[in-house]
Amino acid sequence: MTNMFQVDRFFRMEFTSEIRKITDPIYQKISKVLPEIEWSVHAPYIYRINQLKKEKNAIILAHNYQTPEIYHGIADVSADSLALAIEASKTNADLIVMCGVHFMAETAKLMNPQKKVLLPDMNAGCSLSSSITGRDVRLLKEKYPGVPIVSYINTSADVKAETDICCTSANAVKIVNSLGVKKIIFLPDDYLAKYVALQTNVEIISWKGTCIVHEQFNEKEINEIRLNNPGIKIIAHPECPPDVIKASDFAGSTTGMIKYVEDHQPKKVMMVTECSMSDNVQIENPNVKFVKPCNLCPHMKKITLPKILDCLENETNEIIMSNETIEKARRSVERMAKVGR
Numbered sequence: 001m002t003n004m005f006q007v008d009r010f011f012r013m014e015f016t017s018e019i020r021k022i023t024d025p026i027y028q029k030i031s032k033v034l035p036e037i038e039w040s041v042h043a044p045y046i047y048r049i050n051q052l053k054k055e056k057n058a059i060i061l062a063h064n065y066q067t068p069e070i071y072h073g074i075a076d077v078s079a080d081s082l083a084l085a086i087e088a089s090k091t092n093a094d095l096i097v098m099c100g101v102h103f104m105a106e107t108a109k110l111m112n113p114q115k116k117v118l119l120p121d122m123n124a125g126c127s128l129s130s131s132i133t134g135r136d137v138r139l140l141k142e143k144y145p146g147v148p149i150v151s152y153i154n155t156s157a158d159v160k161a162e163t164d165i166c167c168t169s170a171n172a173v174k175i176v177n178s179l180g181v182k183k184i185i186f187l188p189d190d191y192l193a194k195y196v197a198l199q200t201n202v203e204i205i206s207w208k209g210t211c212i213v214h215e216q217f218n219e220k221e222i223n224e225i226r227l228n229n230p231g232i233k234i235i236a237h238p239e240c241p242p243d244v245i246k247a248s249d250f251a252g253s254t255t256g257m258i259k260y261v262e263d264h265q266p267k268k269v270m271m272v273t274e275c276s277m278s279d280n281v282q283i284e285n286p287n288v289k290f291v292k293p294c295n296l297c298p299h300m301k302k303i304t305l306p307k308i309l310d311c312l313e314n315e316t317n318e319i320i321m322s323n324e325t326i327e328k329a330r331r332s333v334e335r336m337a338k339v340g341r
Contacts, residue, residue: 061079103129123302
């Protein structure tokens with residue numbers, strides 16, 4: 001009861017002059033993408049969350065699709081799925097809070113089985129992860145005996161446990177080539193599988209999973225944006241349909257897309273991916289004008305500052321898995337980490 005009272009009392013805290021002063025450097029960084037009236041709501045949460053992190057020796061990991069107040073305000077590590085998995089394995093924190101979706105929190109637990117891993121909203125899922133089960137993978141093994149299975153990191157621990165090696169969009173091509181075989185099964189993103197097939201000489205048996213954010217983009221939309229914005233650079237995520245990738249100037253993982261903007265500094269750019277990422281990258285690249293897509297991930301947006309505070313304060317929504325699942329699933333993630341980006 002005490003913790004709940006403390007949390008409720010904090011929720012009623014005013015945006016005091018002390019909180020304004022301490023959090024102002026964060027707001028100055030993100031002020032171009034966040035109205036000041038919203039900051040008065042976010043700042044008390046950011047203030048208290050950052051206090052609690054120190055008190056509890058906690059680390060907050062945030063995916064690139066998190067909103068700016070989370071990405072720049074409280075995260076200790078902001079990155080793509082591969083970097084988050086690697087950082088999770090290296091942390092000395094006692095408590096890990098994953099600001100992302102469920103499979104990311106599971107992956108953090110796989111890399112830190114002795115630590116407490118929390119997810120602010122247990123309903124933050126993923127259309128790719130939910131498109132396939134461990135049983136599906138076992139049936140594929142029966143149908144294609146001896147064919148190595150590469151699973152995208154956007155899968156559940158049950159699927160990872162049946163997998164030879166994982167990959168992310170950042171290293172999928174490298175992972176597939178590292179196996180030195182002529183045929184693989186690639187799960188579950190059909191579009192990413194097609195992208196990898198074009199970059200390798202490996203026959204790929206794919207699954208029909210798709211990302212609900214990236215599958216919404218289409219070639220007509222890309223061409224219209226290019227027509228209305230002469231000189232624009234359009235960079236896409238490999239989870240997009242093949243015609244979108246073909247119509248774009250560059251395709252790569254979220255980290256690859258960020259690096260493209262940092263290295264090339266185009267006058268105008270469109271990042272064909274989740275909307276919040278454009279806000280986060282714009283903050284770091286003020287000389288680049290962003291034409292922003294409006295496709296939001298409903299699962300990523302389930303993660304909010306109030307939920308993070310409650311999760312951290314009360315240590316709720318812990319990721320629990322059996323030792324057997326952890327042991328089996330971790331092997332495929334560790335193999336991926338060894339291959340690297």
